[in-house]
Amino acid sequence: MSKEIGITTRKEENFSDWYTQVVLKSQLADYASVKGAIVVRPYGYAIWEKIKEFIDKRIKATGHMNAYFPALIPEGLLKRESSHFAGFTPEVFWVTRSGEKEVGEKLALRPTSETIAYDSYAKWIRSWRDLPLLLNFWNSVFRAEIKSTKPFMRTTEFLWQEGHTVHATEDDAEKEVMAILEIYQELIEELLAIPILTGKKTDKEKFVGASHTITLEAMMPDGKALQMGTSHNLGQNFSKPFEIRFVGQDGQEHFAWQTSWGVSWRLIGGIIMVHGDDKGLLLPPLIAPIQAVLIPIYYNEKDERRVRDVVEPLAKAMMDSEILLHIDDRTEYTPGWKFNEWELKGVPLRIELGPRDVEKNQAIIVRRDTGEKIVVSQEELVTKTQDLLQIIQRDLLNKAKAKLETMTKTVRDYDEFKETVKKRGGFLRACWCNRKECEEAVKNETGADIRVMPLKTEESFAPCIYCGQQNTVVAYFASAY
Amino acid sequence: MSKEIGITTRKEENFSDWYTQVVLKSQLADYASVKGAIVVRPYGYAIWEKIKEFIDKRIKATGHMNAYFPALIPEGLLKRESSHFAGFTPEVFWVTRSGEKEVGEKLALRPTSETIAYDSYAKWIRSWRDLPLLLNFWNSVFRAEIKSTKPFMRTTEFLWQEGHTVHATEDDAEKEVMAILEIYQELIEELLAIPILTGKKTDKEKFVGASHTITLEAMMPDGKALQMGTSHNLGQNFSKPFEIRFVGQDGQEHFAWQTSWGVSWRLIGGIIMVHGDDKGLLLPPLIAPIQAVLIPIYYNEKDERRVRDVVEPLAKAMMDSEILLHIDDRTEYTPGWKFNEWELKGVPLRIELGPRDVEKNQAIIVRRDTGEKIVVSQEELVTKTQDLLQIIQRDLLNKAKAKLETMTKTVRDYDEFKETVKKRGGFLRACWCNRKECEEAVKNETGADIRVMPLKTEESFAPCIYCGQQNTVVAYFASAY
Incomplete structure (x- = not known):
């Protein structure tokens, strides 16, 4: 493989350049x-x-349904929840013209759909019979x-999903928030093979408009x-x-309780960064569009x-066993060229079969990870391929x-x-007095903010990392993308 | 069902009002x-x-892959193919600001993706080995x-798919155009149960930038x-x-041959109009999210x-047989209310089962269409339900x-x-001299344009409907949405 085609930077040497090369060269x-x-090419889109x-x-198995709301949101609607608007306004794209004419009220390209969706929700929801609304x-x-x-x-534009649900009680909304967390956790840990910390954001870091x-x-x-x-648990911050x-079963009118939640194609960025190596991409089998070539x-x-x-x-038997197999029988490239290309593309297993293998009734499987x-x-x-796919999935995690x-x-x-943030980064498990002043001071002085406060409260083990006050909680700090 | 909930206009009386009521009231x-x-609600989105x-x-079975291109297109790019730009410019939304600042070059919200896609295609395609590109x-x-x-x-915004392919030869491009036509035809006739005329557009009516x-x-x-x-067969109109x-197998450089093709959620509009009746929506079983309630x-x-x-x-047996069944066991509505609601929503079959049916070891199936x-x-x-779904599908077509x-x-x-266009519309099969002047005159005088010229040439049977010239072809005229 020529230098131009392969990855020319080591992951440990220049992480940022390595990342860009992997994205572009693995197509x-x-x-x-x-x-x-960016343009997401077929191989990237297949992962999405x-x-x-x-x-x-x-989400369908748990009663949610898909819908589609317009991308253009009138300015007045976007402004209705003020902290939400303030949070997004610096990065909103505005449509001001159509054809040769000025549009009347400026139209925002949706930065997120809370406002336009909830405008419709208010029309659709009348009674407890209409709840929960799970879209x-x-x-x-x-x-x-x-x-x-x-x-x-x-x-500037990214693909994602955004869930927006409405519930009759605060408790139902919180249950929804946690049920979605579980789905995301399974996706990220079991399919993407990426371990994660889960928990709450601080008030400073939470979504603009959320309760938590x-x-x-x-x-x-x-x-x-x-x-x-x-x-996000939105409480009644938007419903008001x-x-x-x-109208509840009690015959009284109530404001509804809401949640919203999302993941984006950023997950693909995480896969690349966590699993990739000096040869290029390395895909966990459960998320690989091609599991074996x-x-x-x-x-x-x-x-x-x-x-x-x-x-x-053999290929038929593998596909019948639901292995995502690709046969590369292009005659215009040499086997060596193909080996390099599929390694660059991170296909978990390569299977080679030549005349000698025919004679010996065998095949050669090569693991991409090791x-x-x-x-x-x-x-x-077939069974060995299936086993190896499982083993690679487990080993990567x-x-x-x-x-x-x-x-x-x-x-x-x-x-x-401070030294740890500067020298190697990572998560810093530290104690914090729960005050925004300390959180902000740490951020300003080190660049690290509180990423997450564990859901299962961990026992405080020290005074506040910044102010030394005694009454503290455990928080995980890091600088972040 | 109260008047407010049901359809209050007859389809034959006020078609436009009937249509809007069906869309809104069937949700x-x-x-x-x-x-x-518009907002597409879950029931509409499920059809999509x-x-x-x-x-x-x-399309995947025939080697196509999905990709994603940005929604924002710089003005300069949109302008590169001039007739294409001229065709779309009156209806383009323009982003001129981001946050508080003006953007540099104006950004168009894509009216279609030819220009932004082909800008990338030019970078990706180098050799015959890169062709065909089927996205x-x-x-x-x-x-x-x-x-x-x-x-x-x-x-102002609609969901669709747009295919954009690149080929080494003109012949390959034309084969692609026709292969896609076949897929669309099968979708529309066999799933949506809507009969269609297929054929060529005239030069006046073809896509701006297409060869045909x-x-x-x-x-x-x-x-x-x-x-x-x-x-669309785009010829080399965009590749240039x-x-x-x-670089072809002959070692020479060639301009590529291209196609583009699409269908949108407008198909749902067609389903509503063709099959709906005074009770509301009526869905062909093969496109119904719920086939039986x-x-x-x-x-x-x-x-x-x-x-x-x-x-x-019974429900388990039906679902195991891949019937899309919904059980409506809501206790807050009466059976009569439910019957009306599901008729309004066009579910092909209703199955009723009460105490008397339990005694008699029976169930009652009601056809939505008849x-x-x-x-x-x-x-x-189970078998009777399956049979009836097939029968309804066939009967609707x-x-x-x-x-x-x-x-x-x-x-x-x-x-x-002229009288036919005015009184009842429909397709007018007529002979035409193949000149734009006559086509335009007919359009101006009657509102009908040439919708399609049959692929399988039909024998000319008369002089030109407008000018009386003898050398004519058969064309299907109609006024149109």
């Missing part, structure tokens, strides 16, 4: 001609489709980014945290300004026939878990805190 | 607070998901509509044609300005237990075909032509 995405935007499929199935939208949102673009991580926000936070190899998803009221090897027509005769029934070569009889190819552990440090002392 | 969609936009699923599966995008597009909104038919356009045209009950989908070139009937606890004991295993009640034994409920036939009229005389 997950490309830059677009619009500043700050697998994420979608998992979430869609899970989800698959769409894209727009946020004018000032900082430089990072594909999948920071782009539950977050899922992962740690990237460069020491920065990545927020993988959030589930948007007048979402219902079969490369028939031959250099003359006689061999081609012999190899193909063996490959075809490089290990395994010779198997053709009879056991375990490796990531071990890494997360080494990157999480309990600190009691502010000097140590 | 397919609602108006949004943005002028010209079924359309998506069919197309997605079919599809599921997204929404934006067109500032001057006329009044009609849900699913005329909205293949169209699928349906006839609505009010005598107006509805374009259900299009498949966008410089999509490849089972309504257990009881008025006391003892009966409830007896009925439920029978309903549960109102016919069929008493079946519980043993044959046949009924629509008969209607299309009565609404298609062969005319030789211009006075008769």
Whole structure:
């Protein structure tokens, strides 16, 4: 593989450049001609489709349905919940013209859909019979980014899902927030093989307009945290300004209780960062569009026939067993070129089968994660492939878990805190007095903020990392994407 | 069902009002607070998901993959193919500001993605090895509509799919255009049960930038044609300005050949118009999110237990047989209320099961299309339901075909032509001299344009309907949505 095609930077050497190279060269995405935007290419989109499929199935199984709301939101509507508007306004794109004419009221490109959705919800909800309303939208949102673009991580437009539910009681809303957390957690840990910390955001860091926000936070190899998803309890903060009221079984009118929650294609950024290596992308089998690539090897027509005769029934047996197999029988590239390409694309297993393997009734399986070569009889190819896919899935999660552990440090002392943030980043488990002043001071002085406060309260073990006050809670600090 | 909830206009009386009532009251969609936009509610979105699923599966089986391109297109890019730009510019929404600042170059909200996609294609395609490139995008597009909104038919934003393919030869591109036509035709006739005319658009009516356009045209009950989908052969019209070139197997550089094609949620509008009746929506079984609704009937606890004991295993058997069944066991509504609601929502079959049916080991099936009640034994409920779904699907198509036939009229005389357009609309099969002047004159004088020229050339049977010239071809005229 030529230098131009392969990854030319080591992951440990220049993480940012390595990341960009992996994204572009494995053809997950490309830059677009619009500043700050990316094009998601078929290979990247296929990963997004697998994420979608998992979430869609899970939320439908729990009574949610999909809907579609317009991308354009009139300014007046976006302004109705004031802290929400203030939070988003610096990064809103505004449509001011259509054709040659000025539009009347300015139209915002949705930065998120709370306002436009809840305007409709208020019309649809009349009685307790209409609750719960459990909707989800698959769409894209727009946020004018000032900082430089990072594909999948920071782009002016990104694909996501946003769930927006309405409930009769505060308790039902909180149950929804936690039920969604569980779905996200399963997706991220079991499919993406990325270990996470889950818990609450502080008041400073919660979603603008939420009562509280539950977050899922992962740690990237460069020491920065990545927020993988959030589930917000909105309380009655939107139902009041948007007048979402219902007549309860008690015959009285009540304001409804709401939640919203979302994950975006940023998850793909997390997969790349956590699992990728110097050869390129490395996909956990459960999220890989192609789990195994079969490369028939031959250099003359006689061999081609012999190899193909063996490959075809084997491939059929694998696909019948629901292995996502791709047969690369392109004649315009050499086997060596193909090996490199599929390694770059992070396909978990490569299966080689040439004339010698035909003779010996065998095939060669190569693990993308370890490089290990395994010779198997053709009879056991299907079961061995299935086993190896499971093993790789497990090994990737375990490796990531071990890494997360080494990157999480309990600190009691502010000097140590500052040095750790500066030198290696990672999660800093520290005690905090619960006051915004200290949270802000730490952020200003070190760049690290509180990513998450564990759901299961951990016992306080020290005075506040900043002010030294005694009455504290445990919080996980980190600098973040 | 109260008057407010049910449909209050007859389809034949006031078609436009009837249509809007069906859309709103069956909860397919609602108006949004943005002028010209709609919210697609879960029931409407579920139909769109079924359309998506069919197309997605079919295009993937033929080697296409999905991708995502940004919604914002810089003005310069949109302008690169001049006739394309001229065609779309009156209805383009422009983003001119982000946050408090002016953006540099104005950004168009995509009216369609040819320009932004082909800018990337030019970077990706180098050699014949990169061809064909077969991509599809599921997204929404934006067109500032001057006329009044009609849900699913005329909205400022709509969901669609747009396929954009690149080929090495003109012949390959034309084969793609026709292969897509076949997929669309199967979707529309076999799933949506809507008969269509297929064929070419005239040069005047073809897509701006296309060499030629293949169209699928349906006839609505009010005598107006509805374009259900299009498949464009773009020739080299875009590959030249966008410089999509490849080195062929001959070692020479060539401009590529391209196609684009799409269907939108407008298909849902067609379903409503063609099949709906005075009771509301009527969904062909193959596109219905719910194919049968089972309504257990009881008025006391003892009966409830007896009925439920029978309903549960029956429901399981139906779902195991892949019937899309919904059990409506809400206690807050009466059976009569439920009957009306599900009729309004167009569910093809209703199954009633009460204490008397338990005694007699039977169930009652009611056809939505004919109102016919069929008493079946519980043993044959699954097979009978499956049979009836097939029968309804077939009957709806046949009924629509008969209607299309009565609404298609062969005319030789211009006075008769004018009168027919004015009095009842429909397709007018007439002969035309192939000159734009006559096409335009007919349009100006009658409002009817040429919707389609049959693919299989029909023998000319008269002089030009407008100018009387002898050398003519057969064309289908109609006024249209």
